[in-house]
Amino acid sequence: MRTLSRNTAAGSAPQHAPAAPAAPPVIAVRDVRISDRVTDREIVHGVGFELTPGKAVGIVGESGSGKTLTCRAVLGIxxxxxxxxxxxxxxxxTDIATLTPRQWTALRGTTVGAVFQDPASYLNPSIRVGAQIAEVIRVKKGVKRREARRQALELLRAVRLRDPELVYGQYTYELSGGMLQRVLIAAAIAVEPRALIADEATTALDVTVQAEILDLLAELRERTGLALVVVSHDLAVVAQLCDEVLVMRQGEVVEQGPTHSVLHDPQHAYTRLLMAEHEQYGLDKFLTPKEAS
Ligand SMILES: Nc1ncnc2c1ncn2[C@@H]1O[C@H](COP(=O)(O)OP(=O)(O)OP(=O)(O)O)[C@@H](O)[C@H]1O
Ligand SMILES: [Mg+2]
Known part of the structure; x- marks a missing residue:
């Protein structure tokens, strides 16, 4: 593995960038390969993308194509x-390979947050959900309990939970899947990360709730400049949210580009297959005409 000198100077621009982009990427993934050390088998054969503030990158592809491993590599888990x-x-x-575990802990959550498909397993069933969010805020921001509680309530409101005061005092078993996912998003954005990785975050939810959560992510992106990595096997989800899309199959990126061009003019047979599979779900409604006049 490469050893790079640690870049600790906050805000220093990357020296090697040829033409400096407007905003430096929050996350830069460069030709990442992931291998199973036990079998010595390479499972992900090179994934790359750059995520600047306010941008959304989507990763789609069949089950087992390496989407989650890619996210976990970015999160160092x-x-x-x-x-x-x-x-x-x-x-x-900063190359994450140079980070110590302590530096990782500081970065995870504060710079990059994540939400996954099964929100319940990331929350403690025996602690009221509001208190869990408040605790994250208290520890990461170093604020007093009372202020942490106030901010937690504000977040529960921001993720559009109808009765934040009530939800604050509830346990995971009292909440629906959609409510739990909102709680988890609230916990993930509590420390104002600059990027959020949503790995099949809406897959387990029914269509209406899924649409609401996607709207919420779009709103957070718009309002706070949150950058998003959205993983889904559902092209419609990506079409709705993402500027750029990566199509993965068996650990390879078979196609990558602006969502609009990939979905209007797919170059790879696998992308066309994915699109054909989705036609029945009404992918069309997320595709705006290229030249609306
Ligand atoms: N914890 C693990 N132990 C062993 N193999 C794993 C593990 N996680 C992933 N793999 C293997 O790595 C490959 C890629 O898995 P990954 O979870 O990244 O796929 P995915 O694209 O997220 O699929 P899905 O859409 O089903 O979530 C698969 O072949 C899987 O079997
Ligand atoms: Mg997965």
Whole structure:
């Protein structure tokens, strides 16, 4: 693995960028390869994208194509015997391979947050949900309990939970899947991360609730400049939210580009297949005409 000198100077622009973009990427994934150390098998064969503030990148593809492993590599939480065997991940210009566990803990949550498909398993069933969010805020922001509670309530309101005061005092088993996902999003954005990774975050939800959560993510992106990585097997989800899309199959990125061009003019047979599968769900309604006049 490459060893790079640690870039600790906050806000320093990457020196090697040829033409400096307007905003430096929050996350830069460069030709990342992921291997199983036990079997010595490469599972992800090179993924790359750059995520600047307010941008949304989508990753689609069949089950087992490496979407979740890619996200976990970015978050530095690969399963035990997996490793990044090639390429690099930079968060705020720092190669994550150079981070100590302590630095990782500081970065995870504060710069990059994540929400997954099964919100309940990321929350403690025996602690009221509001108190869990408040605790995150208290620890990460170093504010007093009372202020943490106020901010937690504000967040529950921001994720459009109807009765924040009531939800604050409830336990996970008292909440529906959609409510739990909102709570988890609230917890993930509590410390104002600059990027959020949503891995199948709406998959388990019914269509209406799914649409509401997607709206919420779009709104957060618009309002706070939150950058998004959205993983879904559902092209419609990506079409709705993302500027750029990566289509993965068996650990390869078979197609990548602006969502609009990929979905209007897919180059790879697999992308066309995915689109054909989705036609029945009404993907069309998310595709705005290229030249609306
Ligand atoms: N913890 C693990 N232990 C062993 N193999 C794993 C583990 N996680 C992933 N894999 C393997 O790595 C490959 C990619 O898995 P990954 O979870 O990234 O796929 P995915 O694209 O997220 O699929 P899905 O759409 O089903 O979530 C699969 O072949 C899977 O079997
Ligand atoms: Mg997955």
């Amino acid at each position: 690969l399963p035990p015997h997996f490793e990044v065997s090639g390429g690099s991940v930079e968060i705020d210009g």
